[in-house]
Amino acid sequence: MSLKKSILFVILVLVIDQVSKIYIKTNFQLDQEVYVFDWFRIHFIENDGMAWGVELPGNYGKLFLTLFRILAVGGIFWWLKDSIEKNSSKILIISISLILAGALGNIVDCVFYGVIFNDSKHEVATLFSNEPYGTWFHGEVVDMFYFPIWKGYLPEWLPIWGGQYFTFFNAIFNVADAAISVGVALLIIFNKRIFKD
Structure with missing residues (x-):
C-alpha cells in the first residue's frame, strides 16, 4: 500500500469519526441514550481524553496530555x-493507519x-457557538457507542468480584477508539506474520 493510499484511508476514518461525533454533539444532550437494540445503545458522554477516566492533576494536565498525543x-x-x-x-500498514x-x-x-461548541449539559450543543465551553487544547472527547x-450479579464463588453487579461490555467509545483498538488487535493477532524478520 502506498503512502498516498494510506493517508486517504486515515482521512476516511477521521471523517467518519468526526461526522459521527459532530452529529451526536449537535443532536443529543449529555447522557441522552437511544436504544438501537437491548445490547447496543447510542449513549452520549464526554471525557477528558484519558484512558479509563484517569485524569492528570492541575490546570496543565490536559494540555500536557494533548501535546503528548500530538508528539x-x-x-x-x-x-x-x-x-x-x-x-x-x-x-502492518493498515494497523498503523488505523492507530494514526x-x-x-x-x-x-x-x-x-x-472553542467551537457550547456546553452539552441540559441542552443540545451548537457548532461554532458564541459561548464555547472551554479553551484551545481543553476540549472533551465525545463518546457514544455502548454495548x-x-x-447481572457475578457468582458468589468468584474471587474478588463474586456477588457484585457487573456489566459486560461497560465501556462507551467512539470511532477513533474503535480504530485504535482494531489496529492494536491486528498487530497482536498477526504479530508473527507482520514481524517475521
Missing part, C-alpha cells in the same frame, strides 16, 4: 512512512471542541 502522532506517522518505504506487510486515524480523531476533539451485552 505521539508524529512518531506514528514516521512509523507508517518507514513501514511503507520498507515494503512492510499490508496488515484514531489518535488524530481524539486529538481533534481535545484541541478544537472546547451492555450482559448485566
Whole structure:
C-alpha cells in the first residue's frame, strides 16, 4: 500500500469519526441514550481524553496530555512512512493507519471542541457557538457507542468480584477508539506474520 493510499484511508476514518461525533454533539444532550437494540445503545458522554477516566492533576494536565498525543502522532506517522518505504506487510500498514486515524480523531476533539461548541449539559450543543465551553487544547472527547451485552450479579464463588453487579461490555467509545483498538488487535493477532524478520 502506498503512502498516498494510506493517508486517504486515515482521512476516511477521521471523517467518519468526526461526522459521527459532530452529529451526536449537535443532536443529543449529555447522557441522552437511544436504544438501537437491548445490547447496543447510542449513549452520549464526554471525557477528558484519558484512558479509563484517569485524569492528570492541575490546570496543565490536559494540555500536557494533548501535546503528548500530538508528539505521539508524529512518531506514528514516521512509523507508517518507514513501514511503507520498507515494503512492510499490508496488515502492518493498515494497523498503523488505523492507530494514526484514531489518535488524530481524539486529538481533534481535545484541541478544537472546547472553542467551537457550547456546553452539552441540559441542552443540545451548537457548532461554532458564541459561548464555547472551554479553551484551545481543553476540549472533551465525545463518546457514544455502548454495548451492555450482559448485566447481572457475578457468582458468589468468584474471587474478588463474586456477588457484585457487573456489566459486560461497560465501556462507551467512539470511532477513533474503535480504530485504535482494531489496529492494536491486528498487530497482536498477526504479530508473527507482520514481524517475521
